[in-house]
Amino acid sequence: MNSIRKVFGTAVGKKCGMALTGVFLFLFVVGHMVGNLQVFLGQYAINHYAQLLQSNTGVLWSLRICLAAVALTHIYFAITLTLENRAKREVGYEVKELVGASLASRTMFISGSVIFGFIVYHLLHFTTGTTNPEFMTFKDERGWHDVYRMVQTGFSNGWVVAAYVVGVGALGLHLSNGLRAFCQSLGWRFETYASRIDRAAVIVAVVLFVGFAIVPLALFLGGAK
Numbered sequence: 001m002n003s004i005r006k007v008f009g010t011a012v013g014k015k016c017g018m019a020l021t022g023v024f025l026f027l028f029v030v031g032h033m034v035g036n037l038q039v040f041l042g043q044y045a046i047n048h049y050a051q052l053l054q055s056n057t058g059v060l061w062s063l064r065i066c067l068a069a070v071a072l073t074h075i076y077f078a079i080t081l082t083l084e085n086r087a088k089r090e091v092g093y094e095v096k097e098l099v100g101a102s103l104a105s106r107t108m109f110i111s112g113s114v115i116f117g118f119i120v121y122h123l124l125h126f127t128t129g130t131t132n133p134e135f136m137t138f139k140d141e142r143g144w145h146d147v148y149r150m151v152q153t154g155f156s157n158g159w160v161v162a163a164y165v166v167g168v169g170a171l172g173l174h175l176s177n178g179l180r181a182f183c184q185s186l187g188w189r190f191e192t193y194a195s196r197i198d199r200a201a202v203i204v205a206v207v208l209f210v211g212f213a214i215v216p217l218a219l220f221l222g223g224a225k
């Protein structure tokens, strides 16, 4: 326990902790995006997928608990690292690191905070139905939760669509630097590959942004089945 505290107590340990928790969150995000895209296969596909997840209560709650724990650990490392860096900067270190830093890297904390706000709103919107209690009563002819109707109704409002696009935009910006930082923290970003890694990180982030944003936009514009 003490040795774990020692490793994650150092700046390098915290960066590695952020990288490892980030990978888990990244895998969730990719899985969730692929799941969401089933909306383009129609009502049965997306409702069946949601029903499969909801009916495995043990798996669902284990995943939820892991996800929450990993996300909170990621946020904890982000806050402590930011505070430590700020303290160092006040005494004149790390100035070099900021010169030439990309927009994504300078705004990591801001994009992370926007994502956090978005997730809170998103859970109240589609998971608990706090913002729209009627969503939880939607059932299809099989008696399953009608997720298709829920997202269709949810994304008929332009402000909601705008909030989602901003939320997933922040996610894309965060990931474009997060993936680069992940390779850096694990020592994989060698000089010769650095620019290729940075370009690949931007491409992955753009794919995720488009993969998420296309759902609310297509439903709003009437482009899904």
Ligand code: HEM
Pocket: 029, 032, 036, 050, 053, 054, 064, 115, 119, 122, 123, 126, 127, 147, 151, 164, 167, 168, 171, 212, 213, 215, 216
């Ligand atoms: C436009 C993009 C998105 C759409 C259309 C969408 C859709 C949904 C839907 C329909 C649910 C509820 C599933 C159900 O009732 O079975 C859900 C749950 C959830 N979403 Fe999203 N989502 C989007 C983006 C995101 C993003 C970017 C994140 C995280 C960064 C995220 C995290 C979550 C989480 C944590 C849950 C709760 C899972 C659970 O515990 O049941 N979503 N999403």
